[in-house]
Amino acid sequence: MGGIVKNLESKEELDKILSNHSDEPVILHFWATWCDASKQMDQVFSHLSTDFPHTHFFRVEAEEQPELSEAYAVSAVPYFVFFKDGKAIDTLEGANPSSLANKVAKVAGPISPGESAAPASLGMAAGPTLLETVKDLAQENGSSQKSSISDSEDSLNKRLEQLVNSHPVMLFMKGNPEQPKCGFSQKVVDILKGEGVEFGSFDILSDDEVREGLKKFSNWPTFPQLYCKGELLGGCDIVIAMHESGELKEVFSDHGVLTNGSKDTEPGKGGVSDSTGLSTSLNSRLSSIVNSSPVMLFMKGKPEEPKCGFSSKVVEILRQENVSFGSFNILEDDEVRQGLKVYSNWSSYPQLYIKGELIGGSDIVLEMQKSGELKNVLVEKEVIPKETLQERLKKLVSSSPTMLFMKGTPDAPRCGFSSKVVNALQEEGVTFGSFDILSDEEVRQGLKTFSNWPTFPQLYHNGELIGGCDIILEMKDSGELKFTLSE
16 A cells, blocks of 8 residues: 655645755655656655655646746656755656665665665565566566557547647647646746737647647657647747747747737748848858858857857757867847848757758757767768777776676666676775666677677776676675775
8 A cells, every 4th residue: 555645736835844844855756647657656656655654755746836847847757856954955857666766765764773775676665566566667668669650640640740730830738728727838828928929729638649649749748839830849948938038939930920029021021032032142151151160050159158058058969979169159140140040941049050961959959969860970971980889888998997887777777687786886885887788789789799798787997897797796795896996
């Protein structure tokens, strides 16, 4: 039977709880009723509340409590916030039962005096029911996402495409503009009305097929979702940021959507021609700037001092990739700022170009980095030399004095052997780097040949292989592990 998990109704209530129970841990679970992962993690959350009776567990419906969600930067569910001594000290995003149990144990302390906190494999925090829940969830998370699109899915995608394009500005929300059913939807409606733009809307609460299907269609997990001329602009936070910066009005203007501040100009007139869209001189100037560096970033501000979060994000990504790049501050030249939107057919900033070709804005660049596609493009365009697998493995092995190649991460190992090695290193007080071999098949297979060691985990020290799970545990028991890793 689950423990006591209370519903939190307001930020004021949370402030009062943190004030009255400052000496006791408090944990919040931001969830949504429509999210299956939230429901599964809520089961884990409930079981943990039984194991840690001196900790306060609260459930927050993220979309119904926008003030709380914004206060703790909740952009996806499930999401957990951990408080100790009245202050937020940690967070966790996503459906990861092992990591949740570890973080709860870390904040709440041992269940009984003299017992150690829960290890990465869930340890004390895992009763039989909880372990079964974790097992089922792990199977779901590990299942293949590749499947052929059925006729019904194809039909749904066509319906979604028709809905998205049914109005120049289209809002998928909870409720309707006259009666929004969540605070996030209310805010976006207010912004659109404030911009003086006509928009269509669809109540996703009225059609669960559209509600769930649109998340995959747009690759955006929450609502509301705002579209302009069939293109997703984003959710509540992005719309607010675009509105406050004036970029939302610019996007509407670029797409020919009239607002209260728009001038009554005929299409094709007012400075931009239908034929070329730009004057010859401006077109030539833009082409020259775009091609002035192999990697060129048009941004707000400068790399040393970005003037918006999106620009800062792309600068950080390029630096992480060790790429030299040129930049242009579009805030200092309105002709370039407005002209480049037409030149690239891209309505917002930043804009990243590689060898004269538009890559996209911050979201696309971030996704490309996560998938490894950005590095591939840089290699294909000969901006950076192609790295051999051998070179890559050498760098990874030497990226930390003590380096563990494992299944999963230290916070959430994905096999018992990896969990045991993590525990052994932590108990010895060893600082170590790690690499999840499940995230990269090339590294997983290549490392077997590189090390002449067929299984995982594999532990390296100063670039040399120490061994796998059995060897590490034997060395720990004999006292040799700590001595070897301290050399």
